[in-house]
Amino acid sequence: MGWLAAGDGYEVALVEGRVAARATSGRAAGRQLKSLPKALKDHPEVERLRRFAEWLDRHAQACVARVDTWMVSSLPVPTRLLASVWPDEAWRAALRDLVVLGEDPDEPGFLRDVTDAGELRVVNLDGETVRLSPEAVTLPHPVALPDLDELREFAAELEVVQGVEQIHRATWVKPDSLKEQETQRKAFRGGTYASRFGLAARATSLGYQVSGGYATCRVWDGERVVDALMWIGEPYWDGQAETGDLSWQDVNGHPVQLSQVGPVAWSEGIRMAAALYAGRTIVEGRSA
Structure with missing residues (x-):
């Protein structure tokens, strides 16, 4: 994007995602300024560029989310x-x-x-x-x-740097020693948070959905869609919260036995549970 006239003696442009200014006259003519002059902070052209930069950020995030969906599926x-x-x-x-x-x-x-x-x-x-x-x-x-x-x-x-986490994505392989009829994974139970709001906020910040009392992750695994669900507490509970059991269900809400969960759904479900458990409050000292 080129430089646009803004006020007397200045031009503005988006540089590395931020609005930058340069003088068009005087000794500093043509030189990018270290900060935006006060005279330009509320200029319409500056505000337009700010809104455009915000849109570009949202667009970039949407592209990453879509490609991540393609990769996970x-x-x-x-x-x-x-x-x-x-x-x-x-x-x-x-x-x-x-x-x-x-x-x-x-x-x-x-x-x-x-x-x-x-x-x-x-x-x-x-x-x-x-x-x-x-x-x-x-x-x-x-x-x-x-x-x-x-x-x-x-x-x-x-020196490959991927925009979507793929080859360095944390993965988990489903163990062979799963009990018949078992539908819940308890390994990440008991991760304590100061509030249910904080636990839900961590889930959404990591890109997971929160529905009712669960953090959820939808995965196309083989020939079917499976939801991984982790209990995070009643929606309107305002006290301390803990991570609960992890389970999987089909699109009709029917529980899926752990032995029937596919490798991708298993890995992504455990990844979600591990990330939420990792954000728990760690108590140090004698009473830990």
């Missing part, structure tokens, strides 16, 4: 769709360097570019840039990546 994403959004800087920042899978599920690679025609340029584990033209690709959840350790090592060599 591992659903196919049409390459034409990727080509249409790639020119947008916010979409590109969310998508670039994610591991993608085309027609060959054994050939993962880091997405580097998408052409207008929908051709993908991907860096594979041999360090070669290859061109792919599948109808759709998947952005696999890390529990679905057999070469995850190798991908992490290679990403470190390439």
Whole structure:
């Protein structure tokens, strides 16, 4: 975005997401000022840029949230769709360097570019840039990546920084020793918060939904949608609150046995529970 006239002797523009000003006359002409002059703080052009910057932030967050949903679900994403959004800087920042899978599920690679025609340029584990033209690709959840350790090592060599947490996402593998008919996981029970409001606020700040007495996380796991739910207390309780049991249910609200929970839903549910438990009040000293 270029510089726009604002008042007598100044121009303003968005620089790295913030409104900046520069003088158009005098000894400082053409030089960006360290701070916004008082005369410009309430100028209409400055206010317009501030609102635009806020919109850009919301747009970037929405792009990250959407790509995160694609990745967690591992659903196919049409390459034409990727080509249409790639020119947008916010979409590109969310998508670039994610591991993608085309027609060959054994050939993962880091997405580097998408052409207008929908051709993908991907860096594979041999360090070669290859061109792919599948109808759709998947952005696999890390529990679905057999070469995850190798991908992490290679990403470190390439100094890859992903806009959406994928290969360095915390994952949990479902244990084999689950009891028959068991529907609740109790490992994260008892994380104490000063208030139920504080516990709910942590859940929403981490991107989870709060519905009734639960923090929830919806996951497309295989061929069905599953909700992970963690009890966080009655909605209008104003006293101390604790994390409760973790469970899963289908879209009709029927409990899912732990042995029937898929690997992605299991990992994402435990990830939510661990994050909420980690925010608990830690008591130190003799009475801890």
